[in-house]
Amino acid sequence: NSIEMPMVAREEEDLGGVLVTCWLPVLEGMADAARKSRYPSVRQHALSMLTDAIIDRHGRDVPKDELCGILDRICIPLAGSRMVDLLRSGTDPAEHHHHVEEIMIELELCISLIFKPFLHHLRTLLTMREEFVAIWMSMLGVMTELLGEEVVRPTHGGTEGDDYPGGHAMTRDKLLLTTKELGSEHLRNAIMVLVASGVLRGEGKTSSGDGGSFARGGGEDVSALTWNAIGRMKFCRQYVEEWKQSASAEGGEAGTSEG
Secondary structure: OOOHHHHHHHHHHHHHHHHHHHHHHHHHHHHHHHHHOOOHHHHHHHHHHHHHHHHOHHHHHOOHHHHHHHHHHHHHHHHHHHHHHHHHHOOOHHHHHHHHHHHHHHHHHHHHHHHHHHHHOHHHHOOOHHHHHHHHHHHHHHHHHHHOOOOOOOOOOOOOOOOOHHHHHHHHHHHHHHHHHHHHHHHHHHHHHHHHOOOOOOOOOOOOHHHHHHHHHHHOOHHHHHHHHHHOOHHHHHHHHHHHHHHHHHHHHHHHHHO
């Protein structure tokens, strides 16, 4: 056994090295295609493949620092920049009308790229507090770009095309509303997972145990940083109190079960 253990460790180290050398360039190629291709179908496939590759079983063998780099240097910036470009492209009613479905699909894939790999590898990320906080704050920054402004909601009672020829403006408003709602749902889910993991607490709550030390450690209160960031997301104002109450209730149940 004393001989086998170093061999296993060496094999895992070798596998991690191979993945970094061979697998990482493949991920970067997918990201490049998602970023630069002129064709929506190519970008969509690249985003989907990139997300699936990172949550694939091989992702477990990637060294922790490389995993953090994949999320912080590839996934989050790519998704954020694509969402900005896509939402900006929708400002031209004629262009938007013809491509709204493709834009919506790509926006959904971008949101998935932000949250799915993060939650899939959360247990590993939580072993590296500083890196975790940096990644989480980057995610909140991107979501602030998406959710920072409230969507303009139509107030007239007519049909979609009554005030807007062809219904183009309404279609764009629906796209924005749907995207923001989807983003806020993913954000809420991530918050609840982090609360259940002991990383976040409801505002004004004091955590105990390992989760509390994580939330307060390193000179930064992760919970305060999180709620402050969400407070700047105007679209979430109608949800934030409910989220805080749910977080407080979830945190209280977790604390009771630990006791």
